[in-house]
Amino acid sequence: MKLSPLELDALTELFNMGVGQAADALSQLAGEPVLLSIPEVRLLPKAEVIRQLARGDDKRVSAVRQGFHGDIVTDAILMFPAEQSLQLVQIMVGEQVPLEHLGEMEQEALAEIGNILLNSVVASVADSLGLALDGSLPEVELGVVSDVLLAEQDVDEPLLSLQVRFDIATRSIHGYLAFLLDMRSTGMLEERVADFIRRLPGGGA
Structure with missing residues (x-):
């Protein structure tokens, strides 16, 4: 899969x-x-x-994985450094909840955050590109980066990656979105992005 700078710009706007x-x-x-x-x-x-995520050490991350099937097949994964996930959960459930009580609700809160973010992003891109997709329920995974991303797949295979920063009050939390695509799906995505650009004013120039 190869995307031109123009195609990457278009995807950035859609995402x-x-x-x-x-x-x-x-x-x-x-x-x-x-x-x-x-x-x-x-x-x-x-x-x-x-x-990039491990920074020389295969760090633990809190991840939310959601599968999407239809015109393309992709696993969408939202990851946070494990040490930041409890901060994010506390923001979502309220500062009044003691930190020691967050562990028991961490997975449920992370699943809700992931469900909102992944569905919003995927739905926006799918609508703009005319893709029909159905999503599975989100699953929370806690583990090292390589286990979350690789599963049984080739380490050299490309993935579509998005880095997003969450700024909430005085805190900044870095999230990472990755989209794992099979070969048929990458070809379909390339075609739809090219069609989208051609439909833009001046896109055929």
């Missing part, structure tokens, strides 16, 4: 619309403004994503 919708929904859930940065969209080998 950003979904991120904006997710920010609104998360703000309502948190009861305070949640600002999400414009996602940095890149096509990278899994090994490079693991290197």
